[in-house]
Amino acid sequence: MNETQVQENEKPQFYLTEEQHPEHSTMLGFWLYLMSDCLIFAVLFATHGVVGRNYAAGPSPADLFDLSLVAFNTAMLLLSSITYGFAMLQMERNAKMETLFWLGVTGVFGATFLAVELYEFYHLIHEGAGPTRSAFLSSFFTLVGTHGLHVTFGTIWLITLMVQVSKHGLIPDNRRRLMCLSMFWHFLDVVWIGVFSFVYLLGVLG
Amino acid sequence: MSAHSDHESAFEPHHAHSHHGDAAGHGSFKSYMTGFILSVILTAIPFWLVMGGVLDNKLLTAVIVMGIGVVQIVVHVIYFLHMNARSEGGWTLMALIFTIVIVGIALAGSLWVMHHLNTNMMPMTHEMMKNMP
Numbered sequence: 001m002n003e004t005q006v007q008e009n010e011k012p013q014f015y016l017t018e019e020q021h022p023e024h025s026t027m028l029g030f031w032l033y034l035m036s037d038c039l040i041f042a043v044l045f046a047t048h049g050v051v052g053r054n055y056a057a058g059p060s061p062a063d064l065f066d067l068s069l070v071a072f073n074t075a076m077l078l079l080s081s082i083t084y085g086f087a088m089l090q091m092e093r094n095a096k097m098e099t100l101f102w103l104g105v106t107g108v109f110g111a112t113f114l115a116v117e118l119y120e121f122y123h124l125i126h127e128g129a130g131p132t133r134s135a136f137l138s139s140f141f142t143l144v145g146t147h148g149l150h151v152t153f154g155t156i157w158l159i160t161l162m163v164q165v166s167k168h169g170l171i172p173d174n175r176r177r178l179m180c181l182s183m184f185w186h187f188l189d190v191v192w193i194g195v196f197s198f199v200y201l202l203g204v205l206g
Numbered sequence: 207m208s209a210h211s212d213h214e215s216a217f218e219p220h221h222a223h224s225h226h227g228d229a230a231g232h233g234s235f236k237s238y239m240t241g242f243i244l245s246v247i248l249t250a251i252p253f254w255l256v257m258g259g260v261l262d263n264k265l266l267t268a269v270i271v272m273g274i275g276v277v278q279i280v281v282h283v284i285y286f287l288h289m290n291a292r293s294e295g296g297w298t299l300m301a302l303i304f305t306i307v308i309v310g311i312a313l314a315g316s317l318w319v320m321h322h323l324n325t326n327m328m329p330m331t332h333e334m335m336k337n338m339p
Contacts, residue, residue, distance in 0.1 A: 028294045035305040042309040046316035071253050078245055085238040186286040190279050197275035201256045202268055
């Protein structure tokens with residue numbers, strides 16, 4: 001009887017709080033999503049590997065690609081990766097303004113990447129090398145466009161999280177979201193390594 | 207809702223402590239910089255090889271570019287995605303290995319099968335060439 005009284009005075013604790021590890025399972029679940037996303041890119045890479053040399057008497061990568069532009073874009077993504085890392089380090093230190101600053105820098109690099117890629121696409125289509133020109137260009141636009149679409153949504157997600165953090169601070173929910181976006185962002189950089197090596201450099205090499 | 211969040215924040219120190227170091231991993235400034243510097247070097251080499259036309263042998267250049275690409279992917283996964291055998295009780299690594307196997311089958315299988323289909327195609331005659339769409 002006495003024990004019951006003591007328990008009633010205590011803050012109620014339910015066994016579920018010990019059982020579930022929300023942060024834990026989200027990270028594993030998100031990792032599994034990234035792995036499935038990896039399969040999408042694998043299929044697109046395989047398609048490009050198969051038809052990437054079918055120019056249909058049209059322009060070849062050596063005629064079309066400006067490697068200095070690709071190198072610039074690669075630098076943008078790489079820099080955005082390290083600045084996102086800095087944002088995560090500031091998040092660990094519980095420094096809200098610094099986290100927001102580095103997230104902002106990451107967003108600027110991401111937006112620059114997208115702007116350059118859109119310019120490249122516009123330039124190619126303007127030259128008559130659109131996705132309908134040859135099998136090579138179809139697979140090129142699908143693969144690089146899918147990656148660009150991922151970066152676009154990553155940037156939207158980044159801006160959303162910046163608003164969330166500035167409004168509610170670095171609460172556990174926002175930390176979990178920032179860690180998910182961190183994995184997503186670094187994953188996109190990993191895919192880009194495949195794109196610039198396999199599509200651009202090997203393409204220009206002929 | 208507020209009761210729930212109160213409860214969660216009350217548990218947070220304990221939670222953070224008990225899972226420190228394994229949940230998705232947290233890099234240090236040093237590990238991020240190591241990864242970044244390695245990535246810069248591993249990006250610069252293939253671009254230099256192709257843009258500068260350093261090697262005469264195209265096949266050798268292609269092999270080096272792809273090899274360095276694979277090394278750079280490993281660097282990113284370790285230093286930026288903090289992959290190790292301990293995170294999530296090893297399940298992220300298991301998922302990664304499984305994905306690599308599937309990706310390997312998809313890539314190598316597609317290229318292999320389609321290459322054979324291509325080489326086994328009936329040779330095109332002049333007539334067929336003219337009637338092509």
